[in-house]
Amino acid sequence: MAYLIKRTVNSAIILLLTVSFVFFAGRLIGDPALNMLGPGASDVALENLRRAAGLNDPILIQYFRYILNLLSGDFGISYRYGFSVLPSEKLSEIGQPVIEIVLERLPATFFLAGASMGFAVPLGVIMGVTAAANPRSIADRIVTVMSLAGVSIVQFWLGLMLIVFFAVHLGWLPTGGYGEWWHVILPALTLAARPIGRIAQVTRSAVLEELAKPYIMTARAKGLPPTRVVYLHSLRNAAIPIVTMIGDELSALLTGAILVEKIFAWPGIGLLIIDSLSRSDLPLIQASIIVVAALVVCVNLLVDIAYRLLNPRIRIGKKEA
Amino acid sequence: MNEGILVRADGLKVEFPSKAGPVVAVEDVSFQIGKGEIVCIVGESGSGKSVSSYSLMQLTKFSGGRISNGELTFYRRDGTVVDLRRAGEDRMRRIRGNEIGMVFQEPMTALNPAYTIGWQMAEGLRLHMGLTRRQADKRSLEMLRMVRISEPEKRLRQYPHELSGGMRQRVVIAMALACEPHLLIADEPTTALDVTVQAEILGLIDLLREETGAAILLITHDMAVVAQMADRVVVMHRGRKVEDGPVRQILQEPRHEYTKALLAAVPKLGDMSKRPGPEPMKIIGGYECAPAKPLVAGDSRLLTVGNLVKRFPIRGGIFGRTTANVHAVEDISFTVSENETLALVGESGSGKSVTGRAVLRLEEPDSGTVHFQGRDVLSLHPSDMRDLRRNMQMVFQDPYGSLNPQKRLCDQVAEPIRNFRLDEGSALDDRVATLFDRVHLPRSFLRRYPAELSGGQRQRVAIARALAPNPKFIVADEAVSALDVSVQAQVLNLMMELQADLGISYLFISHDMAVVERISHRVAVMYSGRIVETGSRRDVFENPRHDYTKALLAAVPTLDPDSSIRDRVKPISPPASPIHPAGYEPAPPEYREISSGHFVLRNASW
Numbered sequence: 001m002a003y004l005i006k007r008t009v010n011s012a013i014i015l016l017l018t019v020s021f022v023f024f025a026g027r028l029i030g031d032p033a034l035n036m037l038g039p040g041a042s043d044v045a046l047e048n049l050r051r052a053a054g055l056n057d058p059i060l061i062q063y064f065r066y067i068l069n070l071l072s073g074d075f076g077i078s079y080r081y082g083f084s085v086l087p088s089e090k091l092s093e094i095g096q097p098v099i100e101i102v103l104e105r106l107p108a109t110f111f112l113a114g115a116s117m118g119f120a121v122p123l124g125v126i127m128g129v130t131a132a133a134n135p136r137s138i139a140d141r142i143v144t145v146m147s148l149a150g151v152s153i154v155q156f157w158l159g160l161m162l163i164v165f166f167a168v169h170l171g172w173l174p175t176g177g178y179g180e181w182w183h184v185i186l187p188a189l190t191l192a193a194r195p196i197g198r199i200a201q202v203t204r205s206a207v208l209e210e211l212a213k214p215y216i217m218t219a220r221a222k223g224l225p226p227t228r229v230v231y232l233h234s235l236r237n238a239a240i241p242i243v244t245m246i247g248d249e250l251s252a253l254l255t256g257a258i259l260v261e262k263i264f265a266w267p268g269i270g271l272l273i274i275d276s277l278s279r280s281d282l283p284l285i286q287a288s289i290i291v292v293a294a295l296v297v298c299v300n301l302l303v304d305i306a307y308r309l310l311n312p313r314i315r316i317g318k319k320e321a
Numbered sequence: 322m323n324e325g326i327l328v329r330a331d332g333l334k335v336e337f338p339s340k341a342g343p344v345v346a347v348e349d350v351s352f353q354i355g356k357g358e359i360v361c362i363v364g365e366s367g368s369g370k371s372v373s374s375y376s377l378m379q380l381t382k383f384s385g386g387r388i389s390n391g392e393l394t395f396y397r398r399d400g401t402v403v404d405l406r407r408a409g410e411d412r413m414r415r416i417r418g419n420e421i422g423m424v425f426q427e428p429m430t431a432l433n434p435a436y437t438i439g440w441q442m443a444e445g446l447r448l449h450m451g452l453t454r455r456q457a458d459k460r461s462l463e464m465l466r467m468v469r470i471s472e473p474e475k476r477l478r479q480y481p482h483e484l485s486g487g488m489r490q491r492v493v494i495a496m497a498l499a500c501e502p503h504l505l506i507a508d509e510p511t512t513a514l515d516v517t518v519q520a521e522i523l524g525l526i527d528l529l530r531e532e533t534g535a536a537i538l539l540i541t542h543d544m545a546v547v548a549q550m551a552d553r554v555v556v557m558h559r560g561r562k563v564e565d566g567p568v569r570q571i572l573q574e575p576r577h578e579y580t581k582a583l584l585a586a587v588p589k590l591g592d593m594s595k596r597p598g599p600e601p602m603k604i605i606g607g608y609e610c611a612p613a614k615p616l617v618a619g620d621s622r623l624l625t626v627g628n629l630v631k632r633f634p635i636r637g638g639i640f641g642r643t644t645a646n647v648h649a650v651e652d653i654s655f656t657v658s659e660n661e662t663l664a665l666v667g668e669s670g671s672g673k674s675v676t677g678r679a680v681l682r683l684e685e686p687d688s689g690t691v692h693f694q695g696r697d698v699l700s701l702h703p704s705d706m707r708d709l710r711r712n713m714q715m716v717f718q719d720p721y722g723s724l725n726p727q728k729r730l731c732d733q734v735a736e737p738i739r740n741f742r743l744d745e746g747s748a749l750d751d752r753v754a755t756l757f758d759r760v761h762l763p764r765s766f767l768r769r770y771p772a773e774l775s776g777g778q779r780q781r782v783a784i785a786r787a788l789a790p791n792p793k794f795i796v797a798d799e800a801v802s803a804l805d806v807s808v809q810a811q812v813l814n815l816m817m818e819l820q821a822d823l824g825i826s827y828l829f830i831s832h833d834m835a836v837v838e839r840i841s842h843r844v845a846v847m848y849s850g851r852i853v854e855t856g857s858r859r860d861v862f863e864n865p866r867h868d869y870t871k872a873l874l875a876a877v878p879t880l881d882p883d884s885s886i887r888d889r890v891k892p893i894s895p896p897a898s899p900i901h902p903a904g905y906e907p908a909p910p911e912y913r914e915i916s917s918g919h920f921v922l923r924n925a926s927w
Contacts, residue, residue, distance in 0.1 A: 002637070214430040218493070220383060221425075222445040223417035236435040312435060312480040 007304055011297045016067075018293040022286045023066055027059065035280045036079040075099040075290070076283030098287040102272065106291070108178060109268035112261075113253040115188035120195035121246060125235075127196070128203025128242075132211060133230045143200055150197025159190040159263040176265040187264040191257060195249040202245045206238035213237075239310045247303035251296045326396060327503055327536050328377065329353040333391035335372050335381055346372045346386065350562045352555045354504065359530060359537045361547045361568075363583075364557035365805035366776070370540050373557070374506045377405055377538070378421055379413050395420075398503060419449040422497030422535075426509035428489035432481035439477030442496050449500045464495035467532070468525060486669075487518035494525065498533060505529075508540045515668035516832060520876040523549055542805060544587045545878035548572055556580050568882050586810040588835040590877045594863055599662065599840050601814040618842045619659035623794060623826050624680070627654045629689035631672075631679050635900065648899045649675045650686070651850035651927060652910055657794070660820065662827040664837040664858075666873070667847035670899070673830045676847070677796040680828065681713050682706060693794070711741050714787035718799035720779035724771040730782050731757075731767040737789040756785040760815060777808030784815065788823075796828045801836060813840055834877045838862055843918075846870045850899050851910055851927060856919030866921040 026032070033049045034041065050056050054065065069076070075098045124147075131143035166186060167175040177183050210216065211234050219233045258270035265271075269288055276284035333350040336343040347369040354360045362370040375381045376388050377395070393405035398420055403412065417423075425431040433441055442464065443457035452460060458477060465473035468491040481489055490510060497505055507526065511519035527550060530537055539550055547554055551568040556577065564577040575581045585603055593600065598617055631650040634643040650672040657663045665673045678684040680691055682698060691698040693709060701709060714737075717723040724733060735753050738744050744752050754764050760781040771779055780800065787795050797816070801809040817840060819825055831837050837844060838858060845855040846869065854867040865871045901907070907927035912920040 214425055214427050215433045217380065217383070218423070218425060218431045218496075219433065219444075220380060221378060221417055221423035222496070223414045223419055223448060224444065225414065233433050237433065310435070313482050 003308075004305070007301060011301055014297055015290075015294060019067065019070065019290055020063070022289050023063055026282050026286055032282055035282060070290070073099065075102070075287040078284050079279070079281045098281075098284045099291075101284060102269065102287050102291050105267060105269045105272050108266060109254065109257070109270070111184060112187055112191065112257060112266060112268055113250060115184045116191040116253055117195065117246070117250055119188060119192040120199060120249065123192075124196045124199025125203050125242065127200040129207050129230055129235060131200070131204045132207035132234075133226070135208060140204075143204065147197035147200035147204075150193045151201070152197075153193050155190055155193070156259055156263065158193055159187070159260055162186050162190055163263070176263070178265070178267050183264075183266075187257075187260050187266050190260050190263075191253060195246075195253075198249060199242065199245055202241050203235075203238065206241045207234050210234035210238045236310065240307055243303055243306045243310065247299050251299050254295045254299070255292050325355050327354050327356045327358075328396075328538075329392075329394040330373070330377075331392040331394070333373060333376060333393065334389050335369070335376055335386050336389045337384075337386050343387075343389075345560060347376070347560045350391075350555075350557070350560075352562065352565060354536050354538055356503070357530065357534050357536055358552045359527075359539060359550050360553050360555065361539045361541055361551035362555045362557055363541055363544065363547050365542055365583075365807065367559070368557040369560040370542075370557045371508050374508060374538055374540050377504075377506060378417050378423060379405065379408070379410075380417075380423075395504075415449070418445045418497075418502075419500045420502050421504045421506060422500070422502040424490070424493050424497050424505065424507040424510045427513050428486050428493055429513065431493050432489055434481055436480070437477065438479055438481065438484070438492055442477070442492070442499060445496065446499055460499060461495070464499050465492070467498075467529070468492075468495045470495070485518075486514055487521065490514060490518075490522055491525065494522075494529070498529060498535065501533065501535075503535055504538065505535050506538045506540070509542070510539070511546065512542070516834070517668065517872055517876040520878065523878070526550070543878070544572075544584055544806070545880055548880045548882050549878045551882075556583070572880060572882055582807060584880070586807040587880065588810070588813075588833075588839045589880055590835045590838060590862075590874065592835075593838045593858070595859075598842065599817055599858075601817050602810045602839065618661035619824070621659050622656055623659045623661075623694065624657040624828075625690075625692040626656070626676075626680060627690040627692075629653050629676065629679060629691070630687045631675050631684060632687055634903075643903045645900050645902050646905070648850050648901055648907070650679060651899075651907060652689075653845075653847075653850075653852045655845050655852065655855065657826050657828060659793070659826055660824045661843065662820065662829050662841045664829045664831060664841035664844045665847055666831055666834060666837050666844060668832055668873075670849075671847040672850040672899075673847045674798050677715070677798050677828055677830050681710070681715060681796060683715070711737075711790045712793045713796070714790065714792040714794070715796045715798065716780070716783050716787050716800040718802055720776050720783055720803065721771075723783055724779055726771050729768050729770060730774075733771075734782065734786045734789055737786060741790050743790060753789075756788055759788065759819070760785045775808075777804050777812060780804060780808075780812055781815065784812070784819075788819065788825075791823075792825065794826045794828070796830065798830045799832070800829075802831065802833065809836070816840065834862075834873055846873065849927075851922060851924075853922040854920065856915070860916065860919040864915070864919070866915055866919075 033046045033053070033055055037045060037049060054062060057065075078096050078098045078101060127143045127147065131140040134140055163175050163186065166173045173186055174183055207230070211230070216229060216234060219229045224233075254269070257266075257268060258274055260266070261268045261271040262274065269292060273285065273288045276288060330353070331351050333347055334345065335347040336345050350369070350373055352360065352362075362373060364370040372381060372386060375386075377393060379388070381388060388406045391406060395403050395405050395416070397403055397416075403416070405413075405416070408416070432438070439458055439461055442461035443452075443454055446452045446457040446460055447454065450460075461477060462473055465476055470476055470488055470491045476484065476488070476492070481492075484492065494510070510526065511522050514522060523546065526537060526539075529535070539546070541547060547568065553566065554568050554571040555565040556563050556571065556579065558579045563579050564571065564575065571580060572584065575584060588602065629650055630652055632646040632648050635645045635647065636642065637644040653676065655663060665676060667673045675684060679686040680698075682691075686699065689699070693713065696709065698706070698709065731750075731753050734756055735749055738749055738752060754767065757764055757767060762778065762781050762785070766774070766778070771782070774782070784800075800816075801812050804812060813836065816827065820827065827840075829837070829840055841858050843855070843857050844861040845852045846861065846867065847853070848869045854861060854865065854870045861870060862874070865874055908924060910927070911923045913923050914920055
């Protein structure tokens with residue numbers, strides 16, 4: 001329990017640092033008011049907006065105000081979305097809160113990341129275990145080559161090839177879009193290639209290492225069937241590096257599916273970040289980054305908790321503490 | 322069908338494929354095991370004794386071995402006969418763990434760390450006897466009671482790391498016997514255990530043989546274990562059987578030269594009684610090196626250690642405060658004179674290794690004093706300390722881990738000389754070559770790498786390296802424990818020879834009473850961080866006063882086949898936990914002087 005509190009506090013500190021970085025970096029890249037209204041804005045309009053948005057206050061005051069607003073769930077108002085007229089001092093009445101825009105995108109992001117890992121984890125683990133259980137066999141070689149290919153393949157190219165083959169040539173699946181469950185298949189497959197490869201590589205080496213340990217011989221001397229020896233005895237002990245890798249890859253999916261979302265016109269967070277960057281929509285950029293950072297922090301926390309569940313020695317350490 | 326026979330191995334041959342063609346690990350080995358009999362296969366590392374036993378379960382194939390010849394007849398429970406070499410994998414799985422149980426050398430790693438004891442025990446029972454989990458737990462509990470483990474109900478729910486080595490080995494034995502096998506194979510079941518625990522486990526195995534009627538195939542390198550346990554003995558050497566017969570015949574009238582040499586190399590407790598000083602061992606078939614001078618300890622003090630304390634904090638809580646301390650070394654004092662060997666003996670966790678490292682300041686002690694050649698070691702500035710280290714060297718237990726596999730041997734031995742800038746150029750080369758002569762290694766080894774050497778040869782290199790800067794004092798931390806007996810005897814003789822010729826003092830850290838009796842002038846027995854008894858070798862061995870010293874001596878197996886292990890060994894209570902809450906200060910030790918220089922601790926606990 002103490003450990004869990006400690007880790008949660010750590011996570012909160014990391015998030016605060018991220019938020020601070022995002023806030024100050026946003027101020028460094030230029031005048032927010034000018035960014036918002038565009039180069040043709042009049043001095044009066046700029047000044048009005050600055051007063052309305054509190055941009056004339058000292059930077060630290062603005063910073064603390066920003067943090068306090070975040071804590072109450074207020075991530076600011078988008079500069080671009082939901083305006084029928086030019087932004088003015090009535091910003092907060094007509095603009096759309098950025099957090100709504102970001103949250104709207106989360107289901108799509110989760111769906112895609114979940115579907116990719118749904119392909120990648122079982123496939124990668126089975127490939128890795130099969131290779132480790134039969135070292136230097138044909139199966140091992142096939143897995144080694146395939147995982148290397150999965151890791152090194154260019155996603156952009158793979159995505160296009162899948163579209164050409166399954167959508168254009170065979171016509172089985174749509175080229176892109178969002179709405180029905182089968183829309184997710186091609187982008188998820190594209191994204192799964194790298195995690196499959198890396199999970200297979202890590203699983204292979206971790207299981208191989210475990211299989212050489214004495215307790216495996218004990219299990220075999222008990223007369224257990226090989227599948228039980230490999231999957232129940234060795235895999236459980238090999239799980240920690242594998243879970244670490246799954247966490248890494250999941251974080252990467254949550255943050256970096258930008259290219260694939262673009263190719264398949266998938267309305268996830270990656271696409272939102274690109275859009276908001278090209279529109280210089282500072283509050284939206286900040287909110288997206290903070291939400292993504294929070295997701296990554298959560299994934300890491302879950303991975304840490306998984307360590308405790310997987311390894312009884314760490315679990316006991318917690319009890320004693 | 323042959324009544325009374327359980328297993329018959331005929332002309333067994335096992336090969337391991339390698340790039341240079343198959344390597345024969347075992348060739349033309351034949352033996353038989355009768356029902357309810359204890360057969361020992363004895364031999365040194367690489368003799369093929371483990372491979373022979375693994376073949377009976379076809380376990381060799383999992384490490385790449387192939388049984389290429391021979392017949393392994395096994396009389397099954399249902400009266401049928403099977404050749405274990407030719408049996409298919411399905412049939413083997415019904416025999417493994419069911420009709421043949423196995424116990425391994427390393428109890429610390431033989432259990433899966435991720436599952437509870439109960440889960441692991443239930444596994445085999447559910448598979449072979451078709452029990453439900455509940456029935457299996459009931460049977461597991463019965464088995465744990467049978468191996469006399471304390472609090473068996475609690476153990477079922479515990480994970481392996483929560484148990485001591487001795488308890489884990491009991492669990493492994495319980496697991497191996499759970500399906501009532503007719504044969505139990507035990508591969509060095511006590512080698513990794515402390516001597517008192519070893520005696521308990523051997524006693525248990527003997528008892529279980531009586532209770533269950535299972536035959537036991539015991540693999541060991543230890544002649545004393547053979548003497549305690551065996552009905553019949555198979556002696557193996559370099560993959561071949563050199564001799565077999567009833568235990569009495571092998572021990573008292575060995576016919577083969579190798580068996581004789583093996584027996585001669587075993588240090589026997591009591592061999593040295595009435596002798597004034599350490600003496601080298603007699604080695605048959607090897608070179609012999611009698612010391613030029615008698616091994617008489619000098620009078621002048623070299624090392625004085627006073628009230629040494631070393632504790633390791635256990636941290637916990639959100640802020641990582643120290644919540645408790647492991648009292649590894651608790652207020653100990655001793656001296657080492659010039660030309661003298663002080664043996665620090667005790668079991669694992671007694672604090673003997675920490676003491677050795679603290680004296681060299683490899684581990685910074687919490688309090689106490691260490692004086693070496695009259696200088697206060699603990700208050701020395703790091704640069705002066707470096708200077709002093711020239712005179713204080715260390716030899717470690719594991720000759721495989723303590724040499725750098727990437728460097729040539731001559732460079733490793735030359736390193737301390739270069740470090741202290743003692744010699745350069747051709748003088749350095751000469752000095753290294755002389756050191757190789759000194760430890761009886763051929764000069765052709767100079768340019769080799771550690772991987773090309775055997776364990777004993779490596780330990781010689783480690784000793785040569787320790788000798789390189791001409792030290793006055795060497796801490797030998799279990800320096801011969803990992804070696805085969807014949808090699809151990811040679812290295813012990815070498816250490817004594819070096820003491821006679823060079824006047825070196827040793828702090829000889831060991832758990833082996835028989836070895837200690839052979840090499841030491843004075844002995845300090847450690848238990849749970851304190852010295853419980855200290856005195857001259859003869860005082861401690863011939864007139865032990867502390868209960869722990871007595872238990873330690875009683876637990877040493879002897880080569881007498883008539884002494885039964887179960888009669889001699891009374892289980893001693895496990896040491897009190899050395900973990901105390903932060904701020905705990907134990908009472909200072911009080912010693913009673915039995916005779917001049919012979920002290921016994923009076924404190925009952927601390």
